[in-house]
Amino acid sequence: MSAILNIEGLRICYEGRDVLKDLSLEVSGGEIVALMGPSGVGKSTALRAVAALQAFDEGRIVVDGFTLLPGPVQPESRLVPLRRSVGFVFQAHALFEHLTARENVTLALRHVWKKNPVEADQTATRLLEALDVAPRAAAWPRQLSGGEAQRVAIARALAPDPRLLLMDEPTAALDPARRSALSATLRNLAAQGRALLVATHDADFARAADRVVTLPSGR
Amino acid sequence: MIAASFLLIALAQGAGADSTVLVWGGDAEGGAPFVEADPANPSRVRGFDVEIAERIARGLGRRSARFIQVQWSSIDQSVERGDFDIGMSGVEDTPARRAQHAVTLPYFEFREVLAVRPQDQGRIQGLADLRGHRVATLGATIAYDILLAARDSTGLIPVSYDDDVHPYTDLLSGRVDAVLLDHIIAQRALRRLGGAAFVILPREAATGHYVGVLARTNPALRDSVDAALREAMGDGSLEQILRRWDVWDASQGALFERVLRGAAMTQAARAPATAIAAYLPSLARAAAVTLAVSFLSMALAVLVGLGLASARVYGAVWLRAAATIYVEVVRGTPLLLQLFVIYYGLAAVVRLPAFLAAVLALGLNYAAYEAEIYRGALQAVSKAQLEAARTLGFSEMQILRLIRGPQALRFALAPMTNDFVALLKDSALVSVITVVELTKQTSIFATNVGSWVIPGVLCAVVYLAMSLPLARLARRLERRWGGNAA
Numbered sequence: 110m111s112a113i114l115n116i117e118g119l120r121i122c123y124e125g126r127d128v129l130k131d132l133s134l135e136v137s138g139g140e141i142v143a144l145m146g147p148s149g150v151g152k153s154t155a156l157r158a159v160a161a162l163q164a165f166d167e168g169r170i171v172v173d174g175f176t177l178l179p180g181p182v183q184p185e186s187r188l189v190p191l192r193r194s195v196g197f198v199f200q201a202h203a204l205f206e207h208l209t210a211r212e213n214v215t216l217a218l219r220h221v222w223k224k225n226p227v228e229a230d231q232t233a234t235r236l237l238e239a240l241d242v243a244p245r246a247a248a249w250p251r252q253l254s255g256g257e258a259q260r261v262a263i264a265r266a267l268a269p270d271p272r273l274l275l276m277d278e279p280t281a282a283l284d285p286a287r288r289s290a291l292s293a294t295l296r297n298l299a300a301q302g303r304a305l306l307v308a309t310h311d312a313d314f315a316r317a318a319d320r321v322v323t324l325p326s327g328r
Numbered sequence: 329m330i331a332a333s334f335l336l337i338a339l340a341q342g343a344g345a346d347s348t349v350l351v352w353g354g355d356a357e358g359g360a361p362f363v364e365a366d367p368a369n370p371s372r373v374r375g376f377d378v379e380i381a382e383r384i385a386r387g388l389g390r391r392s393a394r395f396i397q398v399q400w401s402s403i404d405q406s407v408e409r410g411d412f413d414i415g416m417s418g419v420e421d422t423p424a425r426r427a428q429h430a431v432t433l434p435y436f437e438f439r440e441v442l443a444v445r446p447q448d449q450g451r452i453q454g455l456a457d458l459r460g461h462r463v464a465t466l467g468a469t470i471a472y473d474i475l476l477a478a479r480d481s482t483g484l485i486p487v488s489y490d491d492d493v494h495p496y497t498d499l500l501s502g503r504v505d506a507v508l509l510d511h512i513i514a515q516r517a518l519r520r521l522g523g524a525a526f527v528i529l530p531r532e533a534a535t536g537h538y539v540g541v542l543a544r545t546n547p548a549l550r551d552s553v554d555a556a557l558r559e560a561m562g563d564g565s566l567e568q569i570l571r572r573w574d575v576w577d578a579s580q581g582a583l584f585e586r587v588l589r590g591a592a593m594t595q596a597a598r599a600p601a602t603a604i605a606a607y608l609p610s611l612a613r614a615a616a617v618t619l620a621v622s623f624l625s626m627a628l629a630v631l632v633g634l635g636l637a638s639a640r641v642y643g644a645v646w647l648r649a650a651a652t653i654y655v656e657v658v659r660g661t662p663l664l665l666q667l668f669v670i671y672y673g674l675a676a677v678v679r680l681p682a683f684l685a686a687v688l689a690l691g692l693n694y695a696a697y698e699a700e701i702y703r704g705a706l707q708a709v710s711k712a713q714l715e716a717a718r719t720l721g722f723s724e725m726q727i728l729r730l731i732r733g734p735q736a737l738r739f740a741l742a743p744m745t746n747d748f749v750a751l752l753k754d755s756a757l758v759s760v761i762t763v764v765e766l767t768k769q770t771s772i773f774a775t776n777v778g779s780w781v782i783p784g785v786l787c788a789v790v791y792l793a794m795s796l797p798l799a800r801l802a803r804r805l806e807r808r809w810g811g812n813a814a
Contacts, residue, residue, distance in 0.1 A: 189721065201710075217722065265720070
């Protein structure tokens, strides 16, 4: 299967210091790749560069045919194809605090992807059910447990049906039982043909991945 | 330390109790020819009231007279507090004052005269010709009461000032169409502005008298002052003083004669209950003005504040700098100064009506505070949420409208309500540019009935009636939104 994400020779400097250097990797549909390494080696930075939240200095990133090049981050108006292809689950979940779990999932469907409310609701229900968090659909983010909030965040990222899902330290706030459940969830998502790139420093969790790319700690 | 405190207390008591000095209070601000700072030595005062006070002191056998500065509208309250022995400087003889305080014999007769622009001289001969026109005067005076009565009978619009200088400059600039004030004030303004600047109409609207006012509990001193005044009228020294200040005329001679003959000078005081009832409609009108000024100013403050906050959060470097300078300058200077600058300072360029100037000054001032609230609220929405929104494909505008704005509004709501309550109270300041709002009306009311107790309580009740529902509304909204916006 052809690669959905292709990173070649990625280099990111910050204040004259290399945060990330010469990172190359590919992730294909149906594949889970774990990006490993201790805290501070640039795992999150790499994910942010793929999601065009972060400029990079050298290399090339191609997501589902859309190419990102070194230089400042492009304006959002030029990033529409990338936004459609990439979902991002943040470490802190970053749910919209003023919206319920369901509204967190439907907001982009309605206002970015112009689905009608009924369609958006159906998609949200389906995703929340699949992620086993449907009973909490009417809850506010602050009322959710860490595991529930993460599943709502995954549902929100999956709502536009992206081909690549980026996850930053997904096991950080989970107990062991939840971790294995999460592995199963990710496996399911991959089975639907998605590419998953997961930044983690959790070696046990990384074993569930198809492939592990380890970033060197010293630079 | 303790010894020093005792010394201070002894000094403070000594100041009030020195029986060899007559302590008198008056307002030297724009106070010629009554009392003003001496141009040759601004630490001293001069004026006919100054010389009359000295003459009274001599008559009482005191060594000298010492002047204490007090705001003109507070002379009555201040003398009752014991700040000085006698209040002078154009204090008018009114029934209410006689009912509340110990008042001396009248020592000067003034005429309430109308001043108009030269070109209006043919059209306007008296108050009856001023229907629909704005007529200026000092607040809490006989002239103001005459204008209030004329508002009901002839339909003119009274405009109250805190000083007797700006009514005439505003007459020239066209903000008002006539000024009703004491003839010596009008004549002084005419000298200051040039002899042809305006015309003083010959027909007086009323006559009145200046008196000294003493504490109600001090009738003995008042009687001694009366004796001293009679003596000064009899020996010609009072006439000399008035001639020296160029305010002597035949009516003063007639007044002295009546006083020395012992003729009664005053009308019966209005009963306090009727006085209070008479002021209730004005109080309600003033409360409406306070509400209107406050709501319009707040609306302006919110709009401008949003613009400034957006400039500070989203703007280019120069825009951020400009917004920051605005916020710092406005927050760093007194609102009172801004009111004066907008109303009087800009008058040469644009002559804003008082109400509009009040709304502009308050609105633009509070905009700086609102801007800081909104900026803080916008920045309180977590960066992670904004990035999550970007990865979902929202445009910057959509992020502001759907995610950042709604959350920021909830953060901003409580401080905004606090600001609005503060603005409601700060709106009292606009009385300095002739807008009669609740506090000003209360002060006029208090001066005229001679007590702050009932007017003060009424005023406080009205303010609370306006601010408490707002505070409750804010708490309710906070509770409703508190569950989902931390």
